[in-house]
Amino acid sequence: MSDTNNRVQNPPLAARGAILRLGLLALGAVLLLTLAYHATAARRIAQQHQAMLATLTTLLPPIPHDNVLLDASFIIDPATPRFAQQELLGLSTARTAYLARSADAVSGVILPLETAGYNGPLKLLLGIDANGTITGLRILEQHETAGLGARIELDQSNWLLSFDRRSLDNTPPPLWALKQDGGEFDQFSGATITPRAIVNAVRKALEFFALNRTALLALNLEEPQA
Amino acid sequence: MTATATLNFNSCRDKLALTPLLGLCPLLAVSNSAISALTLGLCTLSVLLGSSFCISLLRNRFTPALRLPAYMLIIASFTSCAEFLLQAYSYALAERLGLFLPLIVSNCLILGHAESFASKTPPLHALRDALGLGLSFILVLLVLGMLREALGSGRLFTNMDLLLPFATNWEFICFNSPPFPLALTPSGAFLLLAFLIAFKNYFDQRPAQHQPAPEPEPAGSKRVRVTGQV
Structure with a gap:
């Protein structure tokens, strides 16, 4: 030793x-x-699933759908273009989109979008029905100033609801702007950068939908998508 | 019974000044609404109870050199348990607290209590003291949370039903436009906390004027310094 x-x-x-x-x-x-x-474990996963599903369902209130939204999802990846002018969504990372189906036809789609806010990226989800009308807009992630830009959040104001039922038909592109810029959307006192960024991002997402409408409505997600 | 109540009340009163200053990080970060404040307060209380009980049970098994790592391990375990439980109860709530839920580990309030109290007293006594301390922490957190929510966003008790299923209609609007949006930011939290402490000091000192000889504070017995020999 x-x-x-x-x-x-x-x-x-x-x-x-x-x-x-x-x-x-x-x-x-x-x-x-x-x-x-x-x-x-079981309850945690169920809770997470339920929270996501609740968010998705509020995005599509008027759209009839008989599928489970979480099961009909597809990935939009900025690195691998799959749709025309994908950059309109402003994504920096791959995000998930969801399809609403009713009697085997696509009745709506939930698109992920992203834009630069005042303090960092704003990540949103936008519900659109098959005709290109907005059914709901929700924020997934924001870093805006509390009390100013952060008032876009639904628990602090109803501003996000002002997008409901709008489309490129009933609101032509020049009107997709804040009221102070000659458009139709309210701004907050002391915070115009955040609402302006969101209004522009949503308009671009609608343009993306218009460009890809046929492809999106024909998506068949029976086989699992990557 | 009366003696216990008095003791508990006194220990609460004694610590109320200390509480916000030891638990400063969560206090400032999460107290921007009543619901977040209450949830974090309840989680902290449960971690405090669990870890105090454990540490008190094992208090004679650890040499001074082992104490700190052992306490950290116990507190971290209970924090993870609290996180799992909250995620199982409501994912939305856990999301809301985000990083500050695991950061309960670093709340000096808990470590301070472990080192200065739980490691020296029998389990039941430690539990009772932890309960008093935790409740006073919740009280401060909740008051600050309500103040910040009301002044900063103009509403009170928004989303309270996430924690309390029966509280669906609790939200009410105090101000049509937020009178003091700064309250939602950390700097606003510092300001309001300063007001709370000043308020408390004022009330603490008032009865002293009527009493002829206020008992002098025994130097060194306050739990401000919790770094004994390790």
Whole structure:
């Protein structure tokens, strides 16, 4: 036995006790966490699923659909163009879009869109029916200033609802602007950058839908999409 | 019974000044609405109860060198459990708190209580003290959350039904346009917290004027410093 080996095998008694105790405690912690993880797993996944589904459903209130929206999804990836002028959606990363179906025909689509806000990216979801009319707009992620730009959030104002039922037909492109810019959308006092960015992003998304309407409505998602 | 109540009340009063300053990070970050404040307060309370009980049970098993890592491990485990439970209860609530839910680990309030109290008292006593401390933390968080929500967004108790299913119609509008939007930002939180502390100090000092000889604070016994020898 070499000297080094000896030292490794016989650490001081107190240190051995300490290692043992800490090890036992860690084992207990692992047990507790494993138990908690598995006991809550089913409910956690169900909750997450339900939260996402609730958001999606509020995006399409007037559209009849008989499918589960989460099951009829497809990926829009800015790196691999799949639709004409995909850059109109402003995406920086691959995001999921959803199809609403009614009696085997596509009755609406939920498109992801992104734009630059005042403090960072604004990520949104836009519900559009088969005729290109907006059925709902929701924010997935925003970093706007609290009390100013962040008032776009639905729990702070009804501004997002002012997009409902609009389309490129009933609101021609020059009117897709804030009231102070000669358009039809309200701004907030002290915050014009955020609403202006969203109005423009939504108009571009509608243009994207108009360009790709036939392709989107003909999407058949029976086979799983990448 | 009366003695217990008095003791609990006193320990609450004693800590109320300390509470906001030790739990500053979550206090400022999450207290922008009543619902977030209440949820984080309840999570902190449950972590505090669980970890205090455990640490108190094991208090004689750890040498001073082992204490800190052992406490961190216990507190982190209970925090993860609280996170799992909240996600199982309501995903929307867990999303709302975001990063600040796992950050309960770093709440010095809990570690401070573990080091200065739970490690020195029997389990039941530690539990009772943790309950008092946790409730006072919830109280401060909730008051600050309500103030910030009402002043910053003009509404109160928005989305309360996420936590309390029966609270569907609790939202009411205090102001048509927010009178003090700054309240929603961290700087506004600092300001309001300062007002709360000033308010509390005012009330603490008032009875002292009527009492002839206020008991002098024993130096060094306050739980401000929790870094003993480790």
